[in-house]
Amino acid sequence: MTKKGWKDLPTGGIITKAGSALDFKTGDWRSEKPIWDKEKCTSCLMCFIYCPDSSIQVKDGKMTGIDYDHCKGCGICAKECPVKVIKMEMERR
Amino acid sequence: MPRRALTGNEAMAEAMRQINPDVVAAYPITPATEIVQIFASFVSDGLVTTQFIPVESEHSAISACVGASAAGARVMTGTSSQGLALMHEVLYQAAGLRAPIVICEVNRSLSAPINIHCDHSDTMGSKEAGWIQIYAEDSQDAYDSVIQAIRIAETVFLPTMVSTDGFIISHCMQGVEILEDKQVQDFIGPHRSAYSLFGGAPITVGPLDLQDYYFEHRRQLMEAMNTSLTTLDAVNKEFKQKFGRGYDIIEEYKTEDADHIVMAMGSTCGTAKVAIDKMRAKGVKVGLIKLHVFRPFPHEQLKKALSKAKFVTVLDRSDTASSMGGPIFVETRAALYDQMPKILFADYIYGLGGRDIDIEEIATVIEKGEKMKLQGKVEKPLDYIGLRE
Ligand code: SF4
Numbered sequence: 234m235t236k237k238g239w240k241d242l243p244t245g246g247i248i249t250k251a252g253s254a255l256d257f258k259t260g261d262w263r264s265e266k267p268i269w270d271k272e273k274c275t276s277c278l279m280c281f282i283y284c285p286d287s288s289i290q291v292k293d294g295k296m297t298g299i300d301y302d303h304c305k306g307c308g309i310c311a312k313e314c315p316v317k318v319i320k321m322e323m324e325r326r
Numbered sequence: 327m328p329r330r331a332l333t334g335n336e337a338m339a340e341a342m343r344q345i346n347p348d349v350v351a352a353y354p355i356t357p358a359t360e361i362v363q364i365f366a367s368f369v370s371d372g373l374v375t376t377q378f379i380p381v382e383s384e385h386s387a388i389s390a391c392v393g394a395s396a397a398g399a400r401v402m403t404g405t406s407s408q409g410l411a412l413m414h415e416v417l418y419q420a421a422g423l424r425a426p427i428v429i430c431e432v433n434r435s436l437s438a439p440i441n442i443h444c445d446h447s448d449t450m451g452s453k454e455a456g457w458i459q460i461y462a463e464d465s466q467d468a469y470d471s472v473i474q475a476i477r478i479a480e481t482v483f484l485p486t487m488v489s490t491d492g493f494i495i496s497h498c499m500q501g502v503e504i505l506e507d508k509q510v511q512d513f514i515g516p517h518r519s520a521y522s523l524f525g526g527a528p529i530t531v532g533p534l535d536l537q538d539y540y541f542e543h544r545r546q547l548m549e550a551m552n553t554s555l556t557t558l559d560a561v562n563k564e565f566k567q568k569f570g571r572g573y574d575i576i577e578e579y580k581t582e583d584a585d586h587i588v589m590a591m592g593s594t595c596g597t598a599k600v601a602i603d604k605m606r607a608k609g610v611k612v613g614l615i616k617l618h619v620f621r622p623f624p625h626e627q628l629k630k631a632l633s634k635a636k637f638v639t640v641l642d643r644s645d646t647a648s649s650m651g652g653p654i655f656v657e658t659r660a661a662l663y664d665q666m667p668k669i670l671f672a673d674y675i676y677g678l679g680g681r682d683i684d685i686e687e688i689a690t691v692i693e694k695g696e697k698m699k700l701q702g703k704v705e706k707p708l709d710y711i712g713l714r715e
């Protein structure tokens with residue numbers, strides 16, 4: 234996304250579009266990335282309970298993946314997973 | 327045009343009545359109390375339709391003003407000294423949100439030691455907050471400038487403070503020409519703001535603004551400040567043309583042939599004019615520059631006005647605690663840095679905590695300046711008037 238220059242931004246730092254928080258990828262400053270081993274996961278959902286950013290994706294009671302747009306890489310899921318199937322890796326961009 | 331005997335506070339309150347703002351939120355503080363006290367009686371007497379919000383502190387007063395302004399209201403308040411200092415945090419928010427709030431300010435020193443009398447320390451403490459600052463010389467100036475301030479603030483979307491010297495202007499009576507209510511309403515026009523929470527499409531005011539946008543928004547504010555002098559000038563010209571009086575951004579008094587210029591702000595300008603007349607009678611070619619606007623700092627105007635000066639005597643009614651002298655001195659010298667040939671400057675801090683300054687004292691520093699001008703050198707760039715050693 235190209236960012237606007239100062240001449241084109243609305244006066245006073247207001248946001249003129251409702252629901253624009255949807256466009257805000259809050260995970261872009263992550264330095265470590267959780268890598269999930271789908272095969273060994275028991276879907277106990279401990280990671281889902283602990284994740285502070287609601288970034289564990291769940292469907293029909295099963296864990297389905299990690300939302301990297303919003304995951305901040307805190308590592309809590311990796312720490313709490315009882316079977317240790319989430320590993321933290323350095324983020325490469 | 328009816329002429330009435332009014333104090334500075336009464337004149338500012340009268341201007342507020344005629345402006346009839348949508349919202350006034352205020353907390354009392356000496357010597358500005360009367361402004362909102364009188365205004366509150368206008369509210370009680372049904373002379374205005376303003377929503378008056380009595381609050382528990384100046385921090386709350388200006389916060390309520392910011393909220394009301396974001397909601398699209400025309401908003402005013404009044405304060406002084408510690409009150410303005412308590413508003414400090416929110417002053418920046420008002421500027422950053424481009425809320426065109428107008429404060430009727432009365433200049434008073436800051437504690438400690440506690441003192442209720444005039445100096446310019448309070449507003450000088452806010453000079454970096456992104457507010458336009460206008461310094462009135464007398465009650466008439468205060469009345470007219472408050473009316474102009476509404477137009478200015480609502481054109482450039484910058485909050486604006488108009489200040490008077492505590493007690494010297496705020497509590498002294500003077501003949502003031504009052505406009506008709508309709509003339510004031512026609513001059514200020516309907517309220518304008520950059521946005522409104524009730525403007526139709528939903529907006530968010532004051533969201534988090536981090537590394538990727540904050541800088542751009544600050545640049546917008548700088549641009550608004552940089553270009554607002556044109557608006558200040560245009561609004562004043564229109565006022566002058568309609569009502570026959572006005573206040574230039576810098577007022578020049580007997581400067582045409584002067585090579586020695588005195589610079590001052592506020593009520594001291596009147597005293598300085600008399601001192602200048604006295605010195606002129608003795609053949610000294612001295613003139614006065616009255617700074618009517620301190621923010622934005624009118625550096626281009628000053629460069630022009632001081633182009634023929636050899637010596638400048640600056641009278642500062644506050645200090646910067648930087649050991650560099652008062653704010654007028656520091657900024658004027660910076661503005662003139664590129665000027666050739668070199669101009670000699672002397673700064674005098676005076677009148678702190680309301681200490682009086684008289685004609686003789688100003689005449690004496692003009693004489694000192696004349697000597698330094700002849701010697702081509704300034705012995706003491708920073709000195710004090712009326713201070714016991
Ligand atoms: S905590 Fe571990 S095992 Fe449980 S759902 Fe999360 S990744 Fe799977």
Ligand code: SF4
Nearest residue numbers: 284304305307308310
């Ligand atoms: S690293 Fe932190 S933010 Fe990312 S999925 Fe795990 S718990 Fe959630």
